[in-house]
Amino acid sequence: MELRAMISLLLLLLLGLSMAHPGHFVFSVKLVVDDFLFGSLSSEILEDESDITSTILRMNNGSTDFLIEGDVLIPRTRSAMRCFSKTFSCLWSKSANGKVEIPFIINSKYDTHEKNEILNAMKDFHSKTCIRFVPRVKQRMYISFEPRYGCFSSLGRLGDKQVVSLQRFGCVRHGIIQHELLHALGFYHEHTRSDRDQYVRINWEYKKDSNNLNTPYDYSSVMHYGRTAFASQFGKETITPIPDPSVPIGQRQGMSDIDIRRINTLYKCCK
Secondary structure, eight states: OOHHHHHHHHHHHHHHHHHHSHHHHHHHHHHHHHHIIIIIIIIIIIHHHSOHHHHHHHHHTTOOSOEETTTEEOOTTSOTTHHHHSTTTTOOOOOTTSOEEEEEEEOTTSOHHHHHHHHHHHHHHHHHSSEEEEEOSSOSSEEEEEOOSSEEEESSOOSSEEEEEEOTTTTOSHHHHHHHHHHHHTOOOGGGSTTGGGTEEESSOOOOOOOOTTOOOOTTOTTOOOTTTTOSSTTOOOEEESSOTTSOOSOSSOOOHHHHHHHHHHTTOOO
């Protein structure tokens, strides 16, 4: 049965129940409909129609965590600006074998498909960079993939357990996983580069120095927000490429070639 037909039948069924027992079923109807529409429907339809960062901002709407730039978690247990104020202060260390080994665990609440999606997103790093995500044994510093509210990560290595939140039914997507992992590796959003005003026009005044790693500005980066990010009105454009406003930004796939080059440059990989 097609998804839209299933939705129609479900709504009719729940409507009948609510009319038969108005006081008892109204709240249940809302919960079931919300779960169906924003669970199955969001993963099957909305993820195909939204760019990565639009989905991230939608999923994080209403979060009570301390997030900057929409999805960068600032832990309350450490200085908020450590990664911002001191270059290379929170990079992961290289092992004796020349690889950057990052221990991880995946929360048991994810189903098999979701776990495979996370593992496959990490495999891209293995084949194209010196980054290696390895199952945690007893290491003190590690990444914990957890289905919390929204999609977010801290910036760079914290020094102990650090959460990469991938909420189910929305955040467990290849490109979003790689976006959050790049934050965990120490990468900022593309539109916050120190030279960004040469390439995009934005509607808020916030500019900081950044190490651009001698790479060109990358409209196709998985770290670049889409045109309507943080819009105060639905559909209002907040980021406009210049001088050519038609340049596509806000992609749906995963790491670009320049994203990969930056990882290899920042971590001094041989590739």
